[in-house]
Amino acid sequence: MRVPLVGVGWDALALVDEAADERPLIERRAVVRDGFYELQARTMIERVPPTAGIAQQWALSPYRGCAHACRGCGARAGHGRLGLDAGRDFDTRIVVKPNAVDRLRAELVRWDGQELAVGLSGDCYQAAEETYRLMPGVIGALSQAAVPFTVYTKSALVLRDAALLAEAGARVAVSIAFVDERIRRAVEPGAPSSQARLEL
Known part of the structure; x- marks a missing residue:
């Protein structure tokens, strides 16, 4: 005989004792x-810390x-x-939000139209984008909602979406901190070369 579980959601069923699991939260979820670590986003639009030094007050990544x-x-x-730690984990354990586009579309319904920064928690055109291709959907959602935005990147992969970005009226900011390649390699070891960014 089957007994229905009335009023019990899956969240109420403790299938794993998370307190006993010492792995980082990201590895459990x-x-x-x-x-890549795929984690469903609860929200996409986040407040930009005042110390970020950019014009936008809100961002998504x-x-x-x-x-x-x-x-x-x-x-x-x-x-x-x-x-996770802010050192090597930040460089090697990249968190991907596979539901980014759907979550963003849901949030933009209530958005007041303020300009957004894209790519502050991680370059939105880093190597993960070659695999997941989330940016065309993000650009489409922002364009459809008529939200102004600036993409922050160091990667020439942004050229793949140049037509979409132009159609959306987006701005693209490419940061170049050093033109001396020896310094650049020491401070930004995984980033494209200074010359590649100047050409971009």
């Missing part, structure tokens, strides 16, 4: 695929962490909230 491994990246602290 994410699906690991091809070295389809990725958290960044393979560019820039030593001075201000987004590193975000990995700590996932139980």
Whole structure:
């Protein structure tokens, strides 16, 4: 005989004692695929810290962490909230938000139209974007909602979406901190060369 579970949601069923599990939160909640940590986003639009030094007050990022491994990246602290460290984990354990486009569309319904920064928690055109291709959907959602936005990147992969970005009226900011390649390699070891960014 079957007994119905009335009023009991899956969240109420403690299938795993998370308190006894010492793995970082991200490893308990994410699906690991091809070295990337897929984690469903609860929200996409986040407040930009005043110390970020950019014009926008709100941002979104389809990725958290960044393979560019820039030593001075201000987004590193975000990995700590996932139980990871802000050092090597930030460079190598890239969190992907596979539901980024759907979640963003839902949030934009209530958005007041303020300009957004895209790619602050991790370069939105880093190597993960070659695999997941989230940016065309993000650009489409922002364009459809007529929300102004600026993409922050160091990667020439942004050229793949140049037509979409132009159609959306987006701005693209490419950061170049050093033109001396020896310094660049020491401070931004995974980022494209200074010359590649100047050409971009």
